Amino acid sequence: MIEVEQLTKVYGSFSAIENVSFRVEPGEIMGFLGPNGAGKTTSMRILTGFLPATSGTARVAGYEVHENSMAVRERIGYLPETPPLYPEMTVENYLGFVAELKRVPAGDRAKQVDRAIERCNLQEKRNTLIRKLSKGFKQRVGIAQALVHDPPVIILDEPTVGLDPKQIIEVRSLIKSLAGNHTIVLSTHILPEVSMTCDRVVIINRGKVVATGTPSELSQQAARSTQLTLELEGSPEEIQTVVAEAGGQVVQMQGAAQPGRFQVTVAHAQGGDGWIRDLASRLIQAGLGVYEMRRSQVSLEDVFLQLTTQEEANSQEGGDE
């Protein structure tokens, strides 16, 4: 349904995304995961035809997004980061306006608006001015707007940002209920969202795709590599060197309760237990105080952190060369 190949977007000397490629199958919910500023919004804006790409191609339902922009726009429902609402309109008027804008034939318009209102549970707010709605309802109107013309593809940019926990659950279940009939791409920087709602995940960092797979695949991949949580005494530089000598990588380091001590999370690419022994003996030899050392359960969150921080370390190395 969506095919993205080698997509690159350069602003002056800064490249927002570089050679991003992925596919989304019909009826799938694809999560686009990455820290803030990773290039998620840029990628989505290119998919919707809002931004032209510098190079590469993106196809939606078989149409190239730039060459056949109008055909793509008819087939896409898009919720930008801030829902594009007109506060002086009522929910019904607004959805009617969007339906007309998206070229829903006049005969079907009322029916489609009704359907969108129903699916997003907006019946009671039908004749309320959008200005008077709470943030959660505004977000729902934003989603209703994206599906009012029954598009095959729905693109949601950070659909749960700024909502309270109850609203988040509602919006997530709404998104899940849309799968099957629609192909959905949703971007987020919140991990649990991806494991809860998405069939497949593309992790993006600093404009590059760093991992693709189903949430469980990514967790399995993570489980194979072990992570250690340590409490160490010593200088951060020293800790970094020793961990690197053992072939490990510092994922996270923060000051512990006692001064001079650090909570360190260490990951190792190969996994297994051998390197743990190695690391322990190296730490002792280096004269660092070891106060705690335990294997930790690896969650999707850790994979995410690992992938995104690894990338950072690599790009820093690249910069030094």
Place this chain on the structure above:
Amino acid sequence: MSSLQGLWVIFRKELRTYFVSPIAYVVAMIFWMLSGFFFVRILASVVDYSLRLDASPFGGSQPFDAATILLQQFLNLMGTLFLFISPILTMSLYAEERKRGTMELLATSPIANVTVALGKWLGALVFYITLLIPIMIYQLVVYSSATPAMNYRLFVAGHLGLILMAGAMLAFGMFVSALTDNTIIAAIGTFGLMLLLWVIDAAAGQSSSGWDPILRYLSILQQYGNWVQGSLTTSSVIFFLSMIGLGIFLTVQAVEGLRWQRS
């Protein structure tokens, strides 16, 4: 056909936005008050002049066409008055869409930028025409009692000129509005542009240098003034239409340019 439908959607939305906006009502009130006040003033002075002419021994040889004088003076005033209200009519056309993020909805809908711009411009123009309707009605009431009888061709041509001039100014105001996401800046910018047009007009009236004909041609108010005086020429129709076209073209360019900005 579909782009016509798009034009219709945007036009209706724009018009509805005006009619639900309190600012539009404030503008309408001030506009009606000022235009009404000036109409009465001009009417009084024309009547006064005509009475004095009747009383003087030299009067009466030529009939004094009070209705035409009144129409011309009033239309000139309406032109100047429009300079001051147009920024408020155009300030939110694009700036507000940019601020609210609805620009992204329009830009990802199957509708061309030029269609959006035309729809918005038409919405603003029709709102202005709506404001003119009551003013035209009371003018007609007054002209109907004039002797010698009013030449209604002049009335229609003059108001058509006013509307065309308004169309040109609204197109430029819309362009300024597309340059910013702040309605206040859009209003001030448009107001500055209108003042500039006014200054050009004043300069064209006073200078006697070689620039005079050029300034005269470029001055929207001068062009409009000629029209009001009854010299309805093809060249001035073309002038106004090309000004409108230029304003809309610049707006579309500004909106296209937004896509290349980082945000």
